[in-house]
Amino acid sequence: MLAVKYHGPKNLEYVDIPKPEVLPGTALVKIKYCGICGTDVHAYSIPGIFDWELVLGHESVGIVEAVGAGVDNVKVGDRVAVGPPGDCGKCYACNTGHPNVCANAFPETLGIGPNTQGAYAEYVLSRHPQNELFVIPDRVEFEQAVLFDVIGVGFHAVRRSELKVGDNAVVTGCGSVGLSAIQAAKLAGARNVIAFDLNETRREMALQAGADYAFDSTSEEDVAKAREILSHEGGAHVCFEAAGHPTSTTLCEQLCMAGGQVLIIGSDARPYELVSAALGPRELDFKLSFTYTKEEIYMLFQLIASGKWKTDVYTIEKAPLKEAIAKMEQLSSGELDVARVLLMPEA
Numbered sequence: 330m331l332a333v334k335y336h337g338p339k340n341l342e343y344v345d346i347p348k349p350e351v352l353p354g355t356a357l358v359k360i361k362y363c364g365i366c367g368t369d370v371h372a373y374s375i376p377g378i379f380d381w382e383l384v385l386g387h388e389s390v391g392i393v394e395a396v397g398a399g400v401d402n403v404k405v406g407d408r409v410a411v412g413p414p415g416d417c418g419k420c421y422a423c424n425t426g427h428p429n430v431c432a433n434a435f436p437e438t439l440g441i442g443p444n445t446q447g448a449y450a451e452y453v454l455s456r457h458p459q460n461e462l463f464v465i466p467d468r469v470e471f472e473q474a475v476l477f478d479v480i481g482v483g484f485h486a487v488r489r490s491e492l493k494v495g496d497n498a499v500v501t502g503c504g505s506v507g508l509s510a511i512q513a514a515k516l517a518g519a520r521n522v523i524a525f526d527l528n529e530t531r532r533e534m535a536l537q538a539g540a541d542y543a544f545d546s547t548s549e550e551d552v553a554k555a556r557e558i559l560s561h562e563g564g565a566h567v568c569f570e571a572a573g574h575p576t577s578t579t580l581c582e583q584l585c586m587a588g589g590q591v592l593i594i595g596s597d598a599r600p601y602e603l604v605s606a607a608l609g610p611r612e613l614d615f616k617l618s619f620t621y622t623k624e625e626i627y628m629l630f631q632l633i634a635s636g637k638w639k640t641d642v643y644t645i646e647k648a649p650l651k652e653a654i655a656k657m658e659q660l661s662s663g664e665l666d667v668a669r670v671l672l673m674p675e676a
């Protein structure tokens with residue numbers, strides 16, 4: 330079967346590998362769509378993300394084609410999402426309600442861990458169906474369900490924050506994670522959600538996702554307008570950093586009210602200077618957020634099924650799996666700017 334192997338930055342290869350064999354306790358899924366995640370694009374563009382070989386693809390949907398003995402959470406013909414978190418279910422974090430920070434998840438996650446075979450392929454073999462396969466409700470289309478990774482990260486961040494009904498929120502960075510944080514903050518009852526992005530198209534998307542205002546983060550005038558909107562409390566209750574850039578974290582810090590919270594979702598390798606003498610007197614609460622949980626994937630599927638979560642705000646482009654390398658190059662160079670490219674092994 331066709332698959333796309335990652336050897337290192339700028340080094341992807343189309344390979345012909347054997348279709349996986351179904352063993353007891355495993356399930357074989359025929360892939361319908363697999364998203365090209367921002368993490369994949371980073372790993373393709375810069376060194377240090379994945380220092381190992383693997384077949385990429387950690388956010389996919391498809392149909393269960395075969396199940397091994399002992400598998401009872403899915404059956405042949407089920408429409409499923411395949412994805413992280415590949416938590417172990419055994420460690421302290423897993424057993425105390427925090428599976429998204431499982432210490433063992435990273436190497437086990439299909440399409441992320443060393444030598445794993447992810448879903449840039451015609452088929453994927455789930456060795457832990459209980460942990461990796463999520464049955465998609467009838468009213469949710471494959472094209473919607475495959476966005477679970479896009480949506481889950483922002484959704485989890487808002488659930489992890491202390492945002493309450495009536496609060497004001499700021500979201501810096503209106504890529505797919507930011508758009509999800511905007512939607513989740515509105516669902517959670519935020520009075521005003523003020524979005525920031527450099528890019529005008531993304532600002533328009535932020536408004537479609539439910540933001541009350543969308544401003545240019547490089548415009549002093551726009552930042553002043555945000556301050557004016559937030560002037561009653563002296564800042565926002567919660568500022569969500571979704572751009573993965575130090576200047577975006579600084580903007581969050583500046584627009585946060587005293588005693589408010591800065592929730593960092595974006596990840597970035599550059600150090601961030603935290604000056605306690607400047608921030609201490611305002612008692613800012615910095616918190617980080619990482620991925621999402623299985624429970625949240627099911628919640629999202631229910632929200633999509635009931636029409637409460639908009640999926641049409643995420644721009645998608647479909648492409649045959651055999652164009653994966655060309656699409657990756659376009660995403661890496663910035664020539665293509667969409668929330669997700671969906672690879673289709675069947676096309």
Ligand SMILES: [Zn+2]
Pocket residue numbers: 366367368387388478
């Ligand atoms: Zn991802």
Ligand SMILES: [Zn+2]
Pocket residue numbers: 416417418419420421422423431432433434
């Ligand atoms: Zn664990």
